[in-house]
Amino acid sequence: MTKSHALQTNMDVDYVVNYRFAKTVRGTAISKFEKLVEALASVGLQTEVRNGGKHSVLLFARVASEEHLHGEVYRSRVQDWIHGVRAGAPPKETREALDAEPLYEAERLRIIYQLITNPVTEGGAGITPKEGEWENVESIFALHDHEYNKDWMKKWSTTTFLQTEDLDDIRNRFGEKIAFYFAFTQSYFTFLCFPAAFGFVSWLLLGHFSPIYGIVNAIWCTVFTEWWRHQETDLAVRWGVRGVSTIETKRKDFEHEKQLTDPVTGETVLIFPATKRLQRQLLQIPFALGAAVMLGALIATCFGIEVFISEVYNGPFKSALVFLPTGIATTCMPILTGVLTNFATQLTAYENYETHGAYETALTRKILVLNFITSYLPIFLTAFVYVPFGTVIVPYLDVFSLTVRPFAEHEKQLQAPKAGFTINPDRLRKQVFYFTVTAQIVNMGIELVVPYLKREGFSKYKQMQSDRATKQGGAAPSPNVNDPPEDVEFLDRVREEAELGVYDVTSDLREMVLQFGYLSLFSVVWPLTAVSFIINNWFELRADAIKICTQMQRPTPWRADTIGPWLDALSFLTWLGSLTTSAVVYLFSNDGLGPDGHPSSITGWALLLTVLVSEHAFLLLRWAVRVAISKLESPGLQKERRDRYLVRKQYFEENLSALERVPRMAEAGGHITRQSLEEDARTSSLRKTSPETKFWGRQRGWKETVAVGRNLIEKADAAASPERKKEL
C-alpha cells in the first residue's frame, strides 16, 4: 500500500458494505440495493455509495447522530449490568456514564455492527451477509486505522515483553476476543523463558530423556495452565466482559421445541431439551472413534511404508522412494481431514446450540480431536510402538513391499533381515525436531503467504466473474474513473481492503495450543524445544499483528470472556504430558537402548508403575498449584468484589438508610430495663398472672437479680465448712 494522505483518514466511515451483483439481474439488484440502504437508514445510519468495480458497489455507512449512538451504548451497558456481566452499576446520566468510562473504538464498532446485523425484532436492521435475502451483501467491514496500525507494529518490533496496557490497547481496537488471543500468546511467551533457559542448561548437562527435565517441565506446564486460568478471569473482569457468554444473541438456525417464561427475568425463552441435545452429543463418541481409526490408519500406513522403505527396502531409488509416504500423507490427509471437518460441522449443527458461542465451542472441540490425532499420533507411534515393539513388528512390514515392488530388482531387497534388523534410535529425536522446528517455521511462512495468494486468487476469480458479465466486450473500465479526484486514493484503498480475507482468531489459538502440546508431551526427547518455540513465538506474535493489519479486513470486535475450549485442551495436554513424559523417560532411561536398538530390560509392571506414580504426583501437584494460585490476590476479582459491594452499599444508603433509626438491643438495656420495663412488668402483672409473668416479676431490674444472687451464693457458702469461712 502506498503511504499517503488516504491512509490517514477513514472519512468518518464506520462500516463499509460490499454489495456485489455480478450474478443478479439488474432489476433485482436495484430493488435489493434499495432495501439495503433503507434498512441501514432505518437504524440511524447515514449512507454514501461509490463504485466498487468488478460488478460491485461500496456502500459507506456512518452514525447519523453521535448522541443517539451514545444512547445505544448506554443501553447496552445497562443491559450488561442487569445480566450481571458488569459488577458496577453505570451512572444515572448518559453523559456522566460516558465520561466515567469513555466509549472505546471496539465497543463503538461492535454496537454498530450489532445494529446492522441483529434481527429486526431486537432493534437491528437484520442484515446477514451472504445469507438469504442478503446474498448480495458480500461483506460488512470496518476500515483499518492505518495510523494506529503503523504505530502498533513499530512499537512491537522494538519491545520484547508486552505490558497489560498494550493488551488493553488491542482490546480497545479489536475487541476482547482478539485481545485474549494476544494476551494468551504473550503470557505463554513470557512463561517460555524459564523452560527455554532450563532446557538449554539441561541439554548441555543432562542430555536427552532426563527425568529431572521431565519433572521440571511438568511443573512448569501445570503452573502455566493454572496461572492462565487465573489470569483469564482477571482480564475478563478488567475488560468488563466476565460472563458475557450468557447474554449472547441466539443463533438464527437454532430450533426450539417449546417456549417457556424464564422464572427469573420473566422473559420468554426458547427451549431445546437438554436431554435431547445430550443424545445428539453422544454421537460425538462414534465420530471421535471413527476419526481416530481413519486418521490413525492413514498415519500408521504412511509410517509403516516409511519404515519399510528406509529400513527394510534395499533396492534402487531408495532416496527418492523415501518421499513416497510423505506424498501419500500430503495428498490424502487434507482430503480426509476436510471430509471429517465437514462431518463435524454437520454434527455440530445437528446438536442445535442456542448461541454462536456454544456452537463454536462444540465445533472447536471436535476439530481439536482431529488436530490432536494428526499432530501427535506420528510421534506416539514412534515412541510407543516402533521403539518397544519394532523388532516384533518390522518383519511384518513386508506387506508394504507392494508399494516398491516395481522398483525392486530382486526379492531380497524386499525382505527384512530376519535377525539383524535394528531399530533406528534417532528416529524419535528427528521426528520431534521436525515437528518443533521445521514445521513451525513452515507454518509461519504459510500463514503469511497463503492469505496473499488467496487474495490474489479471489481477485482474479472476481475479475473473471465480472469479465464474464461484461462478456468479451473489452476490459471493464477502471472503477475509479468516475471518482472525485480528492477521494480517488481513499476509495482505491477501500476497494483493496474489500478484497482482503476475514481474520479467524481460532486458527491462531489452535496453533499455539498444539505447540504447547509438543512441549508438554515430548520435549523431554529434545530439551531445546522451548528455545525453538520462544524464538518462533516472538516472530509469531508480530507476524499475527502484521497479518491482522495488512492481510486481513479489520476484524469485527467481538467480546469473549475466555479462550474457551482451548483452556480445557491445555489442561488435557498437561495431564497427558505427565503420562507420556514418564513413559518416555522410563523407556529410554540412561539413553538405555539395548544392543539390538530397542530398550533393554523393560518390564510391563515397572512401566505401569512409573506412569501411575507420575500421574498421581501430577494430580497432587496440580491441586497444590491450584490452591496456591487461588490464594493470589487478583486485581480483577478485587475490582469486581468492590463494584458489587459499592452497588449494594449505594442501594443500602439510598434505600435502607432508615437502618440508623432501627433500635439496638443495647438501647433496651440500662435505663429502659430499670424504668419503663419494670413499670411495664408491674402493670402487666396486675392485669394477668400467667406463670411466665410471675416468673419474670420476682426480680425487678438487674440490681435486684444481683442482690438475690448474692443471697443465694452466701447461703450456699454458709452451708460450707467453717474452715472455708475462716479463709474469707
Add this chain to the structure above:
Amino acid sequence: MTKSHALQTNMDVDYVVNYRFAKTVRGTAISKFEKLVEALASVGLQTEVRNGGKHSVLLFARVASEEHLHGEVYRSRVQDWIHGVRAGAPPKETREALDAEPLYEAERLRIIYQLITNPVTEGGAGITPKEGEWENVESIFALHDHEYNKDWMKKWSTTTFLQTEDLDDIRNRFGEKIAFYFAFTQSYFTFLCFPAAFGFVSWLLLGHFSPIYGIVNAIWCTVFTEWWRHQETDLAVRWGVRGVSTIETKRKDFEHEKQLTDPVTGETVLIFPATKRLQRQLLQIPFALGAAVMLGALIATCFGIEVFISEVYNGPFKSALVFLPTGIATTCMPILTGVLTNFATQLTAYENYETHGAYETALTRKILVLNFITSYLPIFLTAFVYVPFGTVIVPYLDVFSLTVRPFAEHEKQLQAPKAGFTINPDRLRKQVFYFTVTAQIVNMGIELVVPYLKREGFSKYKQMQSDRATKQGGAAPSPNVNDPPEDVEFLDRVREEAELGVYDVTSDLREMVLQFGYLSLFSVVWPLTAVSFIINNWFELRADAIKICTQMQRPTPWRADTIGPWLDALSFLTWLGSLTTSAVVYLFSNDGLGPDGHPSSITGWALLLTVLVSEHAFLLLRWAVRVAISKLESPGLQKERRDRYLVRKQYFEENLSALERVPRMAEAGGHITRQSLEEDARTSSLRKTSPETKFWGRQRGWKETVAVGRNLIEKADAAASPERKKEL
C-alpha cells in the same frame, strides 16, 4: 423426664446461664456474678436468678424488648445482604422485613447468643463461657422445646423418608449446621436404597468379588457424592446461608501481624500472612506421616500377633489368647489416638486461623487422617498384604512367639509349618462383616449409653465438689427447697438440662462419612454391606434425634453453608474406592484363590493395569456425572439468580429510569436523516470543506444514495453483454 406442665412452658426464657462458684471464694464469686448480670443487662436482657444447687446459680435471661430484638435481627439481615450472603435485599421497613420473612427460632436464639458472647467492641456482652474472667460461667444454653421435641420424635418414628419441610423444621429449631447433618444423613439414607437392593440381588446371584457389583457401586458412590455437592448448594441458598462462612466473627486467639484497610469495604482487617501460615501448614505432612507410622505399626503388630496366634500357634489357651491383640489394641489405641489428637489440636492452633470455621475445618482434616488410618488400615492389611504376600510373610511372624511363649508347652507349637501354611480366605470377609455390622451396632449403643454415663459421672463429680465445699457436714439441702411451688417443676427440669452434655455434630457426621468409606472401599467383598447400613441408618437418624432432645443440652443454632471438609472426604473415598475395588476384584477374581489359599497367577502388570484403567474410567465417569448434574435445575440457585436480578432491576427502576428517555439509534433514522440532518450537512458544508464533509455531502438522504446506486448498477450492467440486456 416426667410429663407435666413444666415441659409445656419455657417461661419465655431465652437463655440460661449456669454460674458455678464451688471453687471460688465468696467475695470474688459475688463480684463476678454482679459483673455477669450487669453485662447481660447492658445488651438489653432481662434477668432472673434461681438456685441451681451444687454450688451454682441459674441465671435466666430473656429479651427485654421484642422491638429492640427485631432491630437487631433486621440489622443482621442487612449485614448478610451487604456481604453477599443473601441475594435479595431486605425490605426497607423493619416491620415489613419481618412480615415478609418471619423470624425463626434458631435465628432468634443465634442472635441473642451472639449478643451475649460477641466481644464488647462488636456490640456484644463479651461473655465467653469457661474462659478468662468468665471461668465461672459453666454454660450458656437455651431450653428444650419439649412439646416440639415430642412431636418431632413421634413423627419421625412413623415416617421412613423425610421431606425437605422436615429439614426446614430442624433448621428453624436447631440452626443450619445441625440441619445440614440431618439433610446429609437423610440423602445418604435415601440413596442407600439402591445399593441395598442391588447388593442383595448381587449377593444372591453374583456372589462376592463381582466386578459388576464393583462397577455399579462405584457409579452409585460417584453419583451420590456429586449429587450431594449440588444439593448442598441448593439447601444453602434455600436457607439463606450461602457464603456465610465469609462473615464469621474472628477467633479470639487469632494473632495478626499487621493491619490493613480492606480495599473493597474500607474496613480495617487484621492480616496474618498466608505464606507464613502455609509454612506452618506444611508441618501437617510430617504429622500425617508420623501418625501413619505410629498407628500403622500398632495396627500391624496387633494384626501380626493375631495371625500368629490364630494360624501358627498351636498350644494351649489358644481360644483365649486370640483376644490378646484385641486387648492390646483397645488399650493402646485410645491412648495413642488421644496423644495424636492433642498434637493435632496444638498444630491447628499454631496454624493461627482467623475464624472458628477455618480452625475447625483444619482440625477436622487432621483428625480425619487418624480416623482413616484406624478405620481402614486393618482391612487394607488383610486385602493387600496378608492375602497376596501371606505365604511369604507368615513364616517371619515367629517374632511374635514371644507374646505366647509362656503358654507354649514345646517349641513346635510356636513354629509355622514350613510349607503347609495356608492363608485363611475367610479372614477378609469376616473383617468386613465386623466393621460394617458389629462395629456399627456397638457404636450406636455406645452413642446412646455413653452420654448417659458421662452425665451421671459428671453429676456425681459435681456433687462431690459441692460436698467437699460443704465438707462432711451432712447432705446439702435439696436445691429446690426455696423455689416457689409453681416453679418447682420447671426449675427441676432446668437443673436437669444444665447437667446435660453439649452436642457435637462433627462426630455424628464423621461416623456417617466413615461408614460411607466402607461401602465405597470394601463393599465388593460383602455386597450386603448397604443392607446393613440402611437398617443401621434408619435407627441412627432417630437415635440422633433422641440424643439431641433428651441426652444433650439444646444446641446453640450455628449457621453453616456446607458439611465442610466431609465433602472432600467423600470425594476422596469415592476415588480411593475405584482403586481398592478394582484391585480386590482382580486379586480375588472368580473367587480365585489358588490351592494354597493365596490368589493364583496374579501378575504385577495386570494388577496395575486393572487399577489404572479402573481409575481413569472413574475419573471420566465423575466428570460426566458432574456435567450432567450441573445441568439439573436447582431451585435454590434459581431463587438466588432471581433475587439478584430483582435487586438490580429494582435499583434500575428506581435510579436508571431515565433510560426510557435515552435516544434510540432508530429514532435518528428515517425522518431525521432526511430532514434535519440533510439540512445540517448542507449548512456545515457551507462553513468548512474538510474531505470528510465533502465525502458525506455528496448524497443527501438515503433516497439519493439509492438513486446513485441504481445509476452505478445500471452503468455496470450497461457494459455487460447485449444478450443479458435482452433477458431483462
